[in-house]
Amino acid sequence: MSSSSVLSAPLGAASAAAAPTARRPSGTTVGIALYVLFLFVPIYWLVNVSFKTNTDILSGLSLWPQHPTLDNYRRIFVDPEWHASFVNSILYVGINTIVSVAVALPAAYAFSRYRFVGDKPLFFWLLSNLMAPPAVYAMPFFNLYSATGLFDSIWAVALAHCLFNVPLAVWILEGFISGVPREIDETAAIDGYSFPRFFVKIFLPLIANGIGVAAFFCFMFSWVEQLLATTLTTVDAKPIAGMMSRAYSAAGLDWGLLAAAGVLTMIPGAIVIWFVRNHIAKGFALGRV
Amino acid sequence: MDTRAFANRAWLFVVPVMIVVLFSSLTPMMTVVNYSFQDTMGQNNFFWNGVGWFQNLLDPTTAVGQRFQGSLLRNLLFSAVVLAIEVPLGIAVSLCIPKSGWRVGAALVLIALPLLIPYNVVGVIWQLFSRTDIGLLGVGLTAAGVPFNVTQDAASAWFVIIVMDVWHWTSMLALLCYAGLKAIPDAYYQAARIDGANRWSVFRNIELPKLRKVLVIGMLLRFMGSFMIYTEPFTVTGGGPGEATSFLSIDLVKMALGQVDLGNAAAYSLVYNLITLTVCWVFFTYTTHADQKDAA
Numbered sequence: 001m002s003s004s005s006v007l008s009a010p011l012g013a014a015s016a017a018a019a020p021t022a023r024r025p026s027g028t029t030v031g032i033a034l035y036v037l038f039l040f041v042p043i044y045w046l047v048n049v050s051f052k053t054n055t056d057i058l059s060g061l062s063l064w065p066q067h068p069t070l071d072n073y074r075r076i077f078v079d080p081e082w083h084a085s086f087v088n089s090i091l092y093v094g095i096n097t098i099v100s101v102a103v104a105l106p107a108a109y110a111f112s113r114y115r116f117v118g119d120k121p122l123f124f125w126l127l128s129n130l131m132a133p134p135a136v137y138a139m140p141f142f143n144l145y146s147a148t149g150l151f152d153s154i155w156a157v158a159l160a161h162c163l164f165n166v167p168l169a170v171w172i173l174e175g176f177i178s179g180v181p182r183e184i185d186e187t188a189a190i191d192g193y194s195f196p197r198f199f200v201k202i203f204l205p206l207i208a209n210g211i212g213v214a215a216f217f218c219f220m221f222s223w224v225e226q227l228l229a230t231t232l233t234t235v236d237a238k239p240i241a242g243m244m245s246r247a248y249s250a251a252g253l254d255w256g257l258l259a260a261a262g263v264l265t266m267i268p269g270a271i272v273i274w275f276v277r278n279h280i281a282k283g284f285a286l287g288r289v
Numbered sequence: 290m291d292t293r294a295f296a297n298r299a300w301l302f303v304v305p306v307m308i309v310v311l312f313s314s315l316t317p318m319m320t321v322v323n324y325s326f327q328d329t330m331g332q333n334n335f336f337w338n339g340v341g342w343f344q345n346l347l348d349p350t351t352a353v354g355q356r357f358q359g360s361l362l363r364n365l366l367f368s369a370v371v372l373a374i375e376v377p378l379g380i381a382v383s384l385c386i387p388k389s390g391w392r393v394g395a396a397l398v399l400i401a402l403p404l405l406i407p408y409n410v411v412g413v414i415w416q417l418f419s420r421t422d423i424g425l426l427g428v429g430l431t432a433a434g435v436p437f438n439v440t441q442d443a444a445s446a447w448f449v450i451i452v453m454d455v456w457h458w459t460s461m462l463a464l465l466c467y468a469g470l471k472a473i474p475d476a477y478y479q480a481a482r483i484d485g486a487n488r489w490s491v492f493r494n495i496e497l498p499k500l501r502k503v504l505v506i507g508m509l510l511r512f513m514g515s516f517m518i519y520t521e522p523f524t525v526t527g528g529g530p531g532e533a534t535s536f537l538s539i540d541l542v543k544m545a546l547g548q549v550d551l552g553n554a555a556a557y558s559l560v561y562n563l564i565t566l567t568v569c570w571v572f573f574t575y576t577t578h579a580d581q582k583d584a585a
Contacts, residue, residue, distance in 0.1 A: 031385035035463075036399050039456065042418045043402070045425050049417060061428050103305040110302035115295045122303065124573050129314050131569045133517030135538035136558040139545040140317030163313040166306055226409045226520045227538075231546065241409045255417065262410040269405025270398075277394045280401055280464060 043266070050259035057255050072260035082261070085243040088154055089223070090268070092239070095158035097218040100165040101173075101211060108173035109199075113182065126167040137163065138231045145232055156232040157239070161225060165218040172217060172283070176210025213283035216276045223269065240265055318562075324555035342556035353553050357560075359532060360540040367536060368515040371454045375511060378455065379462025380500070384492075386467050397467075400460045412524020415453040419445075419525070439526060443533035446526045450534055453521060458514065462507045469503040470496060502579075509572045513565060537561055 049057055050072055051065040076082045110116070111123060141160055145151040150159070184206070188198040204211070226241040233242060240261065247258040276283065328338040348354040382400070387393050403411070419439050421427040426449075430437040437445045473495065481491050519538035522528070528535035528543070535543075541561065545554035 028385040028387070031381065032387070032396055035382050035385070035459075036396070039400065039403055039460070041425065042414050042456065045418050046414050049423070057423055061423060061425070099309070103309050106302035107306040110299040113293060114299035115291065115293050116297045116299045119299075120577070124570065126306070126310065127573060128566050128569045129310055131513045131517075131565050132314070132562060133519075133538055133541075133565060135517065135519055135541045135545075136321070136562050137314075137317055138542055139551075139554060139558070140320040142546070143320050144317050159309075159313060162309050166310050170306060220405055223405065224407045226407055227542070241407060244409060244413070255423070258413055259417065262406075262413050265407050265410050266402070266405070270402060273398050273401050273405060277398050280397050 046259050046262050049255055050263045052256060054254065054256045072256040073264075075257060076260055076264065081238075082243055085238050085240045086264070088233075088237050089229075089239045092154040092157040092161070092229070092237070093219055093222040095154065096161045096165055096222045097215050099158065100162055100169045100218045101215050104166055104169035104173055104214065105204075105211075108170045108177055109203075111170065111174045112177040113185065126170055130164050130167040130171070132163070134164075134225065134227045138227060141228060142231060151232060152234045152236050154237045157229045157237065158222075160228045160232055161222040165221055168221065169214045169218055172214045173207070173210055176207050176213070179210075180206050209279050212276055213279050216272060216280075216283060219272055220269070321555045321558050324551045325559055328552050338552060342552045343560070346553065346556045346560060353557075356532075356540060356544075357557060360535055360537045363534070364516060364536040367450070367454075367518075368512055370451055371458070371515050372508060372511055374451070374455050375459045375462055376504070376508060379459050379507070380466050380504075382459065382463035383466035383470060384496075386463070397464070400463060403457050403460055406457075408520035409524050411453065411457055412521045415449055415456075415521075416525045419449045441530055443530055446530060446534050449525060450522045453525065454515065454518070457521065458511060462504075462511065465503040465507040466500055469500045473499050505572070505576065505579075509568075512568065516565065516568075 048064060051068045051070070052062075053067060053069050053071065056062070056066055111119065137160070141156075142151070145156040145160075150156040180203070184202070185198070188202055189195075193202065226239070229239045230242050230245070233239060244258060244261050247254040247261070273280065325342055326338060326340075327335040328341070329335045345351050345353050346357050349358045386396050386400075406414070416439075418424045419427045419437075421431050421438060427437060427439075436442065437448075439446050439449055477495050478491065481495060486494070517538055518536060519542065522534050522536065523539050526534045528539045541554060541557050544550050544557060548554075
């Protein structure tokens with residue numbers, strides 16, 4: 001990009017006035033506002049229902065709660081089974097994120113810095129696991145984890161989600177590591193750093209953003225995946241989705257409870273996005289722009 | 290020119306990944322392969338069945354073959370429709386994201402939120418939203434005189450599932466494209482301004498070519514995502530009405546865990562997996578080829 005920076009130097013002063021947004025801000029603002037509206041109307045509807053009593057919900061349509069109540073949330077907060085399901089979900093997501101990033105780091109470094117026998121087929125094989133349909137694994141995972149005694153534990157779900165999160169973390173980290181000049185590795189070696197010391201003291205801080213983004217994606221895909229999470233658990237490690245399916249009872253749907261639980265599952269995601277908001281765009285491009 | 294050092298000791302770095310992923314992928318896959326070539330009369334007695342299950346699956350005149358073909362075609366149609374909507378819409382949204390100030394962060398956080406909602410909750414949101422008694426969309430459409438009933442009418446079910454997927458995933462394409470747009474140096478826009486280029490030709494000749502790489506990644510991720518979709522449509526329609534929204538994963542889970550039809554489900558799994566593997570391989574060779582061309 002050296003040629004472009006030479007070109008931009010004399011024109012730098014003009015660039016502020018040339019920004020297309022300065023001329024017509026209205027069109028794009030309306031566009032993004034409409035899209036955000038499209039995203040949030042269904043979410044608002046869930047929030048709306050979560051503050052209603054079940055009689056209110058079934059007595060007809062109203063754009064906001066006529067008799068606002070926290071009762072649906074109270075029922076979740078006082079029930080130890082609901083607590084346990086939230087704790088289970090957060091635990092397996094946390095374990096999965098830590099394991100995925102930890103094992104992916106050295107591998108991503110190897111793929112970025114070295115050529116070795118079988119590197120390309122190996123990378124393809126990893127990538128192919130990212131694309132494998134979880135439905136294909138539902139039945140064999142059930143057998144595997146029953147046989148190893150891990151069935152119905154948070155470890156079963158944490159390990160099962162490694163199937164797609166480890167390759168994803170390798171892919172993202174490889175993109176970010178390739179953005180760090182190789183001269184840094186060489187300079188550190190000349191300065192007498194041993195490899196482990198270089199990796200921890202110098203290299204990890206340099207790719208801190210990439211680690212954050214990789215952890216964010218592992219969190220995201222483990223938090224949202226429900227097919228494997230509910231197939232591999234029954235009682236002890238029941239995740240939120242497992243508890244939510246209880247609201248579908250023979251007596252009819254408990255919409256208030258279901259909506260309140262749904263609203264609560266959005267909170268961890270919203271918090272995590274807030275932390276990575278400055279890196280989120282690059283992260284979605286897997287560090288590859 | 291690839292200047293990376295050749296070092297086979299780099300394999301040591303890859304060993305932890307190999308152990309974790311092999312445990313999670315190869316061991317279960319071997320179970321599936323095992324079932325796919327055997328049959329059982331119960332009591333855990335298995336006998337060799339050769340390629341019988343596969344012949345059954347790939348022959349559209351058998352019951353299983355018909356089911357597989359139906360689900361495959363429905364799934365391909367679904368993937369094609371959501372890609373055709375989400376890709377242009379995602380590009381359009383990315384062009385609308387503010388360029389500077391606090392509004393950038395706000396817009397990114399707001400549009401990313403649907404991506405972090407658990408899949409079953411996405412299903413619950415749209416199941417609720419499209420109900421004709423208590424959902425805003427369902428009530429609104431009915432009031433407007435549109436015949437709408439997700440549980441009875443296949444067209445309504447498809448409509449909700451497609452809108453749901455657009456709602457759920459367009460943001461991912463928008464964020465990808467936004468990252469691609471941010472990587473375009475200002476100088477390109479300045480040069481276009483000097484040449485007197487209009488907004489369309491700036492998009493056509495500068496922005497779109499620079500988005501190619503992220504769009505390929507985005508389209509692959511969206512194809513795969515829609516091709517293995519399970520929880521969201523299952524929550525809304527349960528695969529119905531009838532078989533109308535029974536996609537490959539929904540059909541497979543019903544066969545494997547519901548009916549415990551091991552042989553057929555195993556053959557189904559392998560063929561299903563082989564299709565995704567082929568698409569993945571085409572993508573992989575395409576991108577490595579494109580990268581080499583870029584480097585040259």
